[in-house]
Amino acid sequence: MSVKAKHFYRRALPDVCVDFSSPEGKKLFTEALLEGNANIFFKLSSQFRTQDDPAFCGLSSLVMVLNALEVDPGKVYNDYYPVKPRKVWMAPWRFYHETMLDCCVPVENIKKNGLTLAQVSCLASCNRLNSDMHNAAPNEDSIASFRRDVLRSVRFDDVILLASYNRSVLSQTGTGHFSPVAAYHSASDKVLLMDVARFKYPPHWVDLRLFHDAMCSIDKTSEKTRGYLNLSLVPNTRPLLMFGxxxxxxxxxxxxxxxxxxxxxxxxxxxxxxxxxxxxxxxxxxxxxxxxxxxxxxxxxxxxxxxxxxxxxxxxxxxxxxxxxxxxxxxxxxxxxxxxxxxxxxxxxxxxxxxxxxxxxxxxxxxxxxxxxxxxxxxxxxxxxxxxxxxxxxxxxxxxx
Structure with a gap:
């Protein structure tokens, strides 16, 4: 006799989060846009995707970042790439997909265990991104540094901030997760998260300090605090060509x-x-x-x-x-x-x-x-x-x- 699994159509956002498409969410975005704190949103939203696997939040977020920053995977012939020929969605289009990001951790391992902040940083570096990694710390200096990096990212369109955090601190279901930050509202001190688990939660606003608290939780795999990456394209570079x-x-x-x-x-x-x-x-x-x-x-x-x-x-x-x-x-x-x-x-x-x-x-x-x-x-x-x-x-x- 089969046992029926419990199914869900999304989750209700907790009170500490503001739905991006709600009247309040729209108001926050309009004001953020007018004050110049949502410029990166447009590049991110044009590449917004849903993660292909429950453990792919890090991979999907990074794919979103790579495509938003217009990184060309490059045409790599058979046997030129050390691990395997790079895959694209359909020839002749060169475009990033989760299955292409396996230079640091095998995709099958990611399905089982997910990714740490350092592993996502490695994947980013292998794919021509400069990755500036910060582990969060429970102090005012760390919060101030995070706020500065958020502002640097959202006001321009060449740096994307990708955060690793614990969902439970935001009163959401689940634990470790990755999301890019797409906008900042100064009056309320909130950040807009483009959550790639779109089957679960919509994009939403959350208090920056609370979000920083969520980054301060310990990742059991790395035994370090979570944190964030400042990601930008490194010009005149290539991915690994020969060795690995x-x-x-x-x-x-x-x-x-x-x-x-x-x-x-x-x-x-x-x-x-x-x-x-x-x-x-x-x-x-x-x-x-x-x-x-x-x-x-x-x-x-x-x-x-x-x-x-x-x-x-x-x-x-x-x-x-x-x-x-x-x-x-x-x-x-x-x-x-x-x-x-x-x-x-x-x-x-x-x-x-x-x-x-x-x-x-x-x-x-x-x-x-x-x-x-x-x-x-x-x-x-x-x-x-x-x-x-x-x-x-x-x-x-x-x-x-």
């Missing part, structure tokens, strides 16, 4: 955590006096621990159409440049792999505490980095963001045997 971490990797995967723990233990040991021997040893150990997680494309000129437009030609040249420069480095020659060398160059050695061995490796790798072009530097920087996001969520043993 294996698409199925998860921060909770035992093998990766064990490899990270072993590598951390190695970094805490005293370095060899001879720099050449030290780099050789470090490359050998790094290869032992991380080769299985490195991936790369197989660039081929035959993949590029005979008649490339400027974007396609430029992308092909960037791929050639990245490949050539990394292959020429000492780590790539020692590791016999450009993809593993890319991971080594991108590894976040500067995470505190910095050991003497880590400091020496940073110095040695920095000398090699001086020869990198803008394209290769961009590739390594994006890869570092991806690695850092996964590393910071790994739980390492407190003691090493």
């Amino acid at each position: 971490l294996r698409a199925s990797i998860a921060s909770s995967e035992p093998q990766f955590a064990q490899s990270l723990a072993a590598w951390t233990k190695f970094l805490l040991e005293e370095p060899l006096a001879d720099e050449s021997e030290e780099l050789t040893l470090a490359c050998r150990r790094f290869s032992q621990h991380f080769t299985d997680f490195a991936i790369s494309c197989k660039p081929s000129e035959s993949l590029c159409p005979k008649q490339c437009n400027d974007v396609e030609t430029c992308t092909l040249e960037a791929v050639k440049s990245i490949t050539t420069e990394l292959r020429a480095t000492t780590p790539a020659k020692l590791l016999l792999s450009s993809s593993v060398a890319a991971l080594l160059f991108a590894f976040p050695f500067d995470s505190p505490p910095i050991s003497s061995r880590a400091a020496k490796l940073i110095s040695l790798l920095d000398e090699e980095r001086k020869t990198f072009s803008i394209d290769t530097t961009n590739e390594i920087d994006l890869l570092r963001q991806q690695i850092s996001t996964i590393v910071c969520t790994c739980k390492l043993p407190l003691k090493f045997d």
Whole structure:
């Protein structure tokens, strides 16, 4: 015998929230618009979407931001993208969709666990956005800083503020959620949230201080407070073209955590006096621990159409440049792999505490980095963001045997 599930057609907004389409909500918006505090609303509203999955609030909000800021995913040929060819809604249109955002966390993992603020920041950075992350703190300075960033965002149209907060603090059902802020009403000190769970709640106004309280709640996954991101397009950059971490990797995967723990233990040991021997040893150990997680494309000129437009030609040249420069480095020659060398160059050695061995490796790798072009530097920087996001969520043993 089947059991009938309880169904809902949306939820009633609690009293602390003002429906955007209500008379009061319209009045707040009109006044916010007249005082110049709703400029970003128009770009956001033109890309307003409903999340495709109950756990996709972070993904859908970020897709909304990427499309609102007019970020072109770029035409990427088969095997050029390290994880998989980018998907679009329907050819020939290049447009962001949730399934394309998997450079930091596999989509299947997101369906199970959602995203932390740092993970959304990583996804944003992998897709050509500058991500300025702020964890909220229960003090006046944090509130004042948040209000300043809200005003900076809503008064212009080049920066979007994406917030992570706890719904229950707003007397809503549910817990962790993401929403972009679209407007600010100064007299009432309220912000307008474009809630991507449109099946549940409409866009609504909420008191800024109360909303900040909701950001101060602890995310059980990251064990840090929630907060917000200031997101803007980084000009003259590209997404990852050549290298990356294996698409199925998860921060909770035992093998990766064990490899990270072993590598951390190695970094805490005293370095060899001879720099050449030290780099050789470090490359050998790094290869032992991380080769299985490195991936790369197989660039081929035959993949590029005979008649490339400027974007396609430029992308092909960037791929050639990245490949050539990394292959020429000492780590790539020692590791016999450009993809593993890319991971080594991108590894976040500067995470505190910095050991003497880590400091020496940073110095040695920095000398090699001086020869990198803008394209290769961009590739390594994006890869570092991806690695850092996964590393910071790994739980390492407190003691090493």
